[in-house]
Amino acid sequence: xxxxxxxxxxxxxxxxxxxxxxxxxxxxxxxxxxxxxxxxxxxxxxxxxxxxxxxxxxxxxxxxxxxxxxxxxxxxxxxxxxxxxxxxxxxxxxxxxxxxxxxxxxxxxxxxxxxxxxxxxxxxxxxxxxxxxxxxxxxxxxxxxxxxxxxxxxxxxxxxxxxxxxxxxxxxxxxxxxxxxxxxxxxxxxxxxxxxxxxxxxxxxxxxxxxxxxxxxxxxxxxxxxxxxxxxxxxxxxxxxxxxxxxxxxxxxxxxxxxxxxxxxxxxxxxxxxxxxxxxxxxxxxxxxxxxxxxxxxxxxxxxxxxxxxxxxxxxxxxxxxxxxxxxxxxxxxxxxxxxxxxxxxxxxxxxxxxxxxxxxxxxxxxxxxxxxxxxxxxxxxxxxxxxxxxxxxxxxxxxxxxxxxxxxxxxxxxxxxxxxxxxxxxxxxxxxxxxxxxxxxxxxxxxxxxxxxxxxxxxxxxxxxxx
Numbered sequence: 001x002x003x004x005x006x007x008x009x010x011x012x013x014x015x016x017x018x019x020x021x022x023x024x025x026x027x028x029x030x031x032x033x034x035x036x037x038x039x040x041x042x043x044x045x046x047x048x049x050x051x052x053x054x055x056x057x058x059x060x061x062x063x064x065x066x067x068x069x070x071x072x073x074x075x076x077x078x079x080x081x082x083x084x085x086x087x088x089x090x091x092x093x094x095x096x097x098x099x100x101x102x103x104x105x106x107x108x109x110x111x112x113x114x115x116x117x118x119x120x121x122x123x124x125x126x127x128x129x130x131x132x133x134x135x136x137x138x139x140x141x142x143x144x145x146x147x148x149x150x151x152x153x154x155x156x157x158x159x160x161x162x163x164x165x166x167x168x169x170x171x172x173x174x175x176x177x178x179x180x181x182x183x184x185x186x187x188x189x190x191x192x193x194x195x196x197x198x199x200x201x202x203x204x205x206x207x208x209x210x211x212x213x214x215x216x217x218x219x220x221x222x223x224x225x226x227x228x229x230x231x232x233x234x235x236x237x238x239x240x241x242x243x244x245x246x247x248x249x250x251x252x253x254x255x256x257x258x259x260x261x262x263x264x265x266x267x268x269x270x271x272x273x274x275x276x277x278x279x280x281x282x283x284x285x286x287x288x289x290x291x292x293x294x295x296x297x298x299x300x301x302x303x304x305x306x307x308x309x310x311x312x313x314x315x316x317x318x319x320x321x322x323x324x325x326x327x328x329x330x331x332x333x334x335x336x337x338x339x340x341x342x343x344x345x346x347x348x349x350x351x352x353x354x355x356x357x358x359x360x361x362x363x364x365x366x367x368x369x370x371x372x373x374x375x376x377x378x379x380x381x382x383x384x385x386x387x388x389x390x391x392x393x394x395x396x397x398x399x400x401x402x403x404x405x406x407x408x409x410x411x412x413x414x415x416x417x418x419x420x421x422x423x424x425x426x427x428x429x430x431x432x433x434x435x436x437x438x439x440x441x442x443x444x445x446x447x448x449x450x451x452x453x454x455x456x457x458x459x460x461x462x463x464x465x466x467x468x
Contacts, residue, residue: 001092001154005092007130008130010031011138012135012278020081025400026082030085033082034086034088036186036193037087037092037093038090039386040186041089041093042093043182043185043234043376046097047177048177051168061095065092069151070148072144097374114300118296133146135277135278135281138278139277184219184220185219187215187216187219188219188223189383192217195212239372244360251435253383254423257392257420258319259385265417266417267281268413284335291347300359303355308357308359312356312431312435315353315354318348319348320421322343323424324417325346327414329413360435392419396416396419
């Protein structure tokens, strides 16, 4: 539900803009309001699960997500929709780390590569299926149905969650939640994102843009200070002393920024410029879904055998080549000749990248810190997407109502997708230069109580920490 909803909206953006009379900034906020609260609160969501029960917080997150989805479906204005999307992101921040913590409690270390590969593959599949499902629902009924579909899904998830054993981390009982860190992160990201998104339209010297931008940067600096001095920080900064962990997160940021930027621009390009219907634009990404479903788990096992350096290096370069091929998508673009080759190459590169990246993040941090390593990496990926959707249209010269003018948007799309392609390839080069097998560098620091880690007492020893 959470990963699907992060992308299902993209294909509906032209219809939402037309129905609610939204500007490009409004469409950016429709995507980023969700990403903002998800990125800012995902770490505290993991902490809540450790304190009060992972299944309990997971189920609360699913119900919260469903209620917010209903609010999105009935939103009468752009501002109301943006607010509801922000509320929806809070639900996602509660349920997403819970799913990873539950996996950690039941998978054995020997199954880690396959489990992470499957989790990564399904996350990638949801990213690709989202536009197709969104296109079908928009064309068949209305864009509002892309949110209403979450209600029956949530009901099934809550029913199925009865089979999940309740787990928590007894080591964190009595410890205070890092509320200050969570608040500073959320406000910092909100301020910076607002400045980047609204700066072009309002003017970079607009007092609101300047003040919120400065306060956002100051809040993020304050977050680092709080985490460095806190007795029980949400993000133990010493984990970044491990060079492989830091490098893997840098690669995550670059690659996921390129992915988010491309998936924001492409559905609009296909519909407004190339003349595809919503369902045709969504179906364009189905081959990428198939490639990722087939290859992701295998890529995770491959990374365990040969090490992550080559898959993490070559994968983003191949994905970048696929993004570069998207520059052939323009007025009257042929699907077989112009869109399909780019989608296949991009899907291949992404499949080779994602699972080895996750394996590397976990392995470099050590088993004791697998939970917090996963949570940090998840947050880095969400922040990357948040910033990319705000910055890449700006860098490409797309603003205002350009998305309604095919010639104007086409020019910006060509520039924007090449920025994404270069960034993605640069992530591969960075991986080749910095990534080694996690075992080549000892995990940093002593074991630290964190948001997602620690074997739950209800789970037998042989089933304790694994996947993420």
